[in-house]
Amino acid sequence: MSVPRRLTVMAGPTAVGKGTVSADIRQRYPEVWLSVSVTTRDPRPGEVDGVNYHFVGPDRFAEMITNGELLEWAVVHGRNSYGTPRAEVEKMLDQGIPALLEIDLQGARQVKATMPDAQFIFLAPPSWDELVRRLTxxxxxxxxxxxxxxxxxxxxxxxxxxxDHVVINDDVHRATDEIAQLMGIEPRPVSGA
Known part of the structure; x- marks a missing residue:
């Protein structure tokens, strides 16, 4: 197995569990830095600014685009804008810290165009019916x-x-461990398991 690249990009369809998998990585693999995206959408219940997302207004988001502050950005589902702050990612990569971006398909394509050496992981649902069940x-x-x-x-x-890889999110801990392994990190047991 070759040495994994430092930047890993994880994308997948809505409701596949990207946020849940990211939270599990944050808890169980603290050595992985997870980028916190910027969004113009309103917080969902329980989401914290600066932890789940950086929540900004449309004017500030447009300013970030104009100033080149975003590594990638997109309007998702035809409604809200999401993006990845460039400076934070570059800082982590310069320090050699394994970095993970949890982004949408459009964003992954933009990163692939500018950082083709990154590792790209598609998080997939076990089935279409399960994806629909999770969303509803x-x-x-x-x-x-x-x-x-x-x-x-x-x-x-x-x-x-x-x-580069497809990881099926049929079990959060198993999917998390597979992603960690693809990043070159030895999987570890779930505490209390």
Whole structure:
């Protein structure tokens, strides 16, 4: 196995569990630095500014684009903007710290164009039915928004071949361990397990 590249990009369809897997990595693999994205969407219940996302208004987001402060950015589901702060990523890479970006498909494509040596991981659901169950079960989007996200997910699922690896999120800890292993980190047991 070759030495993994320092920057790893994880993307996947809506409701696949990117945030849940990222939270598990943050807890169990503290040596991995996780980028905190910037977004114009409102926080969901329990989300904390600066931890889950940097929540900013549309004007500040546009300013960040103009100033070249974002490594990648996109309008997701035709509604809200998301992006990755460039300076934070470059600082971690310069220090040799394993860095993980949890971003959408559009963002992953932008990073691939500017940083083709990064490692790209597609987080996939075990099945379409499970993806639908997760999206509708979390109850954070209206029926209209759910339909919009499912239409986007169909396109996103078709992009798996653009990625270096596909990790099935059938079990959060197992998926997390597989991602850690792809990053060159020895998997470790779940505490209390």
């Amino acid at each position: 079960g979390r109850g954070t989007e209206s029926a209209e928004e759910q339909q919009r996200r499912l239409a986007t997910a169909t396109v996103e699922l078709a992009s798996q071949s653009e990625f």
